Amino acid sequence: MNVLTANTSQKLIIQVTFFAAIVGGIMCDIKYGRYGTLAWFFPIYFVGQALITFSPLIPLPGFFHPYFDFFALFLLSYGCGCIKAVLVAYGADQFKPPNVTQIGCFFALFYSLEQFSIIFGIYLLPIIKFFFSQIPTDKPSLNVLSLATFLLLTSIVILFGTSNYFYKFIPQNKNQNIFIKSFKIIKQSLINKYRRKPLITSTKQPTPKYLLEYFLIDHNCQRDRECDFGRKNICEQTKFIGELQTVIQISFVLLPLSIFWALRTKLISINISQLQNIDTKLPFIGQLPFLPSDQICCLLQPIFVILLLPLFYMFIFKSPSISQCLSINTYLRRIFIGIFLCSVACFCSANIQKLLLSSNNNLLIKSTEDFTLIKLFNLFPSKCSFSISKINSKENFVIIEANNSNIFSLKSEDLNAGYVDLLFRFNGSSCSSHRKNLLRIWLNSATNNQFNIALVGPQGIFFTSLDIKNTKTNGPSNYL
Incomplete structure (x- = not known):
């Protein structure tokens, strides 16, 4: 496999994962709901993991094996992406009625456990490899992958076995595609803004502040089936436009993350070589016995995220005085501050890694000949x-x-x-x-x-x- 093919394959798998998250969100909101989407894509995820694990044992022609592995990776990335969009929302649905404090605590706990799992895996994986290396077998790596497949199967059994004890979100408008509806609203808003300006003047309506509000200048709740006009006087289109406006604002806030992940994929190979050449002796401290010598840089980022999550939740998110003082009393600004703290964690991790690497002069092996x-x-x-x-x-x-x-x-x-x-x-x-x-x-x-x-x-x-x-x-x- 040459460099171009390897880079293309890597980017393709990443694109499939993120595109599958959109597909999972559509299927969740339109047809299957949270639990139904998990029930559909967890088996696909498991099949991909099983095929990757046991592909060396399948007797196939040599030229066919790479295509078979790519098919398994496609199932794995597709199932993972669809699950990623729904799993956390399935947990947040259990808080009835919706409680902002409880949901915020759940999200903080969820992401903290995710970072703890990374740290736990760094310490546990060498032990598992050593244990399986003592078993008389010609494929010790297969045993490690089999353990991961078994743990995934256990998670699926627990999810399905406890489904009767949890609330299941059911979409109300199953025949409505939220992406098509959003596209129609944006299209009509542009038409109303640039072609129907006289309508605003003739009806003496206030000029809309946002682009999407132009959709409402000719909207009639009595003719719209989605609006509950007469009983509760609820304009469903006004509510949906407010939510869509928030989503667009959050998208602009999250836009730098896509650039970050694009650059992060270019650094994977460099990080592999750095981990092989790093000097793990900390300045003025020396070697710490509880830090694995080959995984110290992998530990830095989850440790800093775990340290900053309680800081964000306890001292900023829950404190109305600090939130008011820092002008972060809206969900959008809180999301922005959370992303900023995550970037601080990455910055601290990168600087410590740079400090450790600077003490090693053998990272670059130079040659004065051709x-x-x-x-x-x-x-x-x-x-x-x-x-x-x-x-x-x-x-x-x-x-x-x-x-x-x-x-x-x-x-x-x-x-x-x-x-x-x-x-x-x-x-x-x-x-x-x-x-x-x-x-x-x-x-x-x-x-x-x-x-x-x-x-x-x-x-x-x-x-x-x-x-x-x-x-x-x-x-x-x-x-x-």
């Missing part, structure tokens, strides 16, 4: 080593043991029209069924700012070349 360096990571947990060499060379090779890394060098003369074919030879019971042996990579020997990484594991071989900032040296250099 070499292209590739750092390879063996992600197999145990009982698997492999050697790498050029396709037509038997002398220049490198052996990498399980859970280890090494550097393989190539000269410019080894490149053939910008690419080189590398041969992987696997040895060990954990990778006896590994199918990928030949990898063609594309390199540019004329530049000295490429950061080349190859990850080799149970799921295959992933290679990427990243551009990093040039550093002045005595001659042409490549960095790793």
Whole structure:
């Protein structure tokens, strides 16, 4: 798999996940409700997880396996996206009548537990891997994935088994598509604003403050079936326009998050290499025994989020005096402050990571000759080593043991029209069924700012070349 295909596949999976969240919200509000949507997509999520877990055991032709894995990833991302849009709302529906304080406490508790789960998983996963590595088997990674599949199945059983004890939201207007209705309202508002201005003057109506309010200048509640005119004098369209206006405002507030996630996906490969080279000794403190040496940077962000969530909820959200003083007495401004505190957590995490990395001078391995360096990571947990060499060379090779890394060098003369074919030879019971042996990579020997990484594991071989900032040296250099 070349760099372009790998990046395209990664972005496609992310897009499917976020698009599925929209699909889940539509199906929830139009037809199935919260619980019905979970009942539909939790099995899809489970099927994708099961196929990813047991795909190495399925006897399929070698060329068909990548397509099979992509299909499993599609089910996994699609089910995850649809569930993501509904799961938290299903929990908030249980507070009847709606209580703002209780719902706010529920959301704070939910996201705190999510961060605690990340921290718990960082400490628990090495223990699970060590436990399964002691079991006589040729696929210890399969056992870890099987445990994750079992835990997901347990969650589905608990969800369905306790469904009779919880409130189930049922959509009132099942035949109404909320997206089509929003589009019609925005379209009619634009028409009324630019083509029916004389109507406002002739009826002596006040000029609308917002764009969507132009929809109401020719609205008649007596002719609208959705409005409860006569009994409660409730204008359903006015209520819906107010909610739609709030959604649009929140969308502008959340717009930077999409840019953040787009940039975050570009940093995954760099973070993998940083975690392999980081110096975990804290300045003036030294090494802390309870911090895992290879996961300290992964712990920083959830720790800061957990610290800032009580600060936001107890001292800002629940305090009317502080809310009034800081002008955050509306839900939209509270959401903005919450996003700001999350960005503060990311900022603190990034600066501590930078401080730890600055004490390690071996992060970038420099070469003063005409070499292209590739750092390879063996992600197999145990009982698997492999050697790498050029396709037509038997002398220049490198052996990498399980859970280890090494550097393989190539000269410019080894490149053939910008690419080189590398041969992987696997040895060990954990990778006896590994199918990928030949990898063609594309390199540019004329530049000295490429950061080349190859990850080799149970799921295959992933290679990427990243551009990093040039550093002045005595001659042409490549960095790793």
